[in-house]
Amino acid sequence: MRLEQQSFCTKLRDFCSIAGLSYLRIALPIPDYQSIMLPLLRLTSDGNTHSFRSTIDKLAEEYSLTTEERNELLPSGKQPTFDNRVGWARTYMTKAGLLFAPKKGLIQITPRGTQVLNQNPTLINVPFLEQFDEFIAFRTFSVVELTISTGGDSTLFSILPLQLKLRIPQQGLAQTCKFARIRRRWPD
Numbered sequence: 001m002r003l004e005q006q007s008f009c010t011k012l013r014d015f016c017s018i019a020g021l022s023y024l025r026i027a028l029p030i031p032d033y034q035s036i037m038l039p040l041l042r043l044t045s046d047g048n049t050h051s052f053r054s055t056i057d058k059l060a061e062e063y064s065l066t067t068e069e070r071n072e073l074l075p076s077g078k079q080p081t082f083d084n085r086v087g088w089a090r091t092y093m094t095k096a097g098l099l100f101a102p103k104k105g106l107i108q109i110t111p112r113g114t115q116v117l118n119q120n121p122t123l124i125n126v127p128f129l130e131q132f133d134e135f136i137a138f139r140t141f142s143v144v145e146l147t148i149s150t151g152g153d154s155t156l157f158s159i160l161p162l163q164l165k166l167r168i169p170q171q172g173l174a175q176t177c178k179f180a181r182i183r184r185r186w187p188d
Helices: 001-019 031-044 052-062 066-073 081-095 111-118 135-138
Strands: 106-109 143-149 152-162 163-166 177-186
Touching: 031 052, 031 081, 031 111, 052 081, 052 106, 081 135, 106 111
Parallel strands: none
Antiparallel strands: 143 152, 143 177, 152 163
16 A cells, blocks of 8 residues: 555655665655545544645645645646545545535544444445445435426426436426425435
């Protein structure tokens, strides 16, 4: 893992410095979002609320990322790659119930996250998160149905990703709509 490599590199650099030897830094790739999950959870293990920005900074420091690596942008050119990967790690662990966001831009460990850390996992990745029903539900395709009653007729709206199915009665729906009910249904 990168953290183990980084720890070794840090020790080697320190040894070379003390011994008066030159040290050549070996560039390691920016870690993927799954590699960031366990260090992110450990960072929040104190139970305190952490700002997302400070979390990114601490993780970048833990991984010993250079300024160039921190500033490397996604192909879209709109966001730093490392920030994006920390964001995805946070999202996935939030959906699994290991972290939660008490406010926008803040994260905190949950009791489930603490339980996971107490098990001393060597890796947290997508297959690991699939043990949690909330994560499976997040990754599973969902259908949202909207039923609108127009007095006697009922209209069903099924909203699917990239697709919208509508059954609308012939008479003017917008003028006769009395109430709307939204029902979420998970696919079988």
